[in-house]
Amino acid sequence: MDEDLDRMTHEQLIAEAKRLRQGIREHRDCSGHDLCWHHPALWALLPDKSDPVPVVPEWPEFIRGCIQYRQSLDEQMPNAPRTDKPYDE
Template structure:
């Protein structure tokens, strides 16, 4: 895997690093309700042509995961601002 990089020029490698960094930044900068969404664009940055389909938990298990994620934000980042803005599709 990734053997094709061995033959790339310096310019090609720099362009690839910039492309990957941009994708990572877009994912990193997700905020609010966008954090809850499926992010196939991030996986699409890889050269493998796959279409990974997630296993979707049943509602009670899914909601428990959402609650645990939100609790982890309280534990790991209690200084972050909070909002009561509702999701707008």
């Protein structure tokens, strides 16, 4: 699956590592409501192109997962800054 790396020069590998790091940083630096979004740009960094269609839970299960995710943030990062900024399309 990653045979393309075997054919890259040192310089190409460095450029690829920098490109991937930038994509990871963009994802890592998401905050606020952006944490809840589908992030296909991150997967687009891979050379094997696919357009996976996610299996989306029904609303009650989806909201239950959102609540669980938010609770995990409280547990893992209890001192993280909080905001009451509303979602803005």
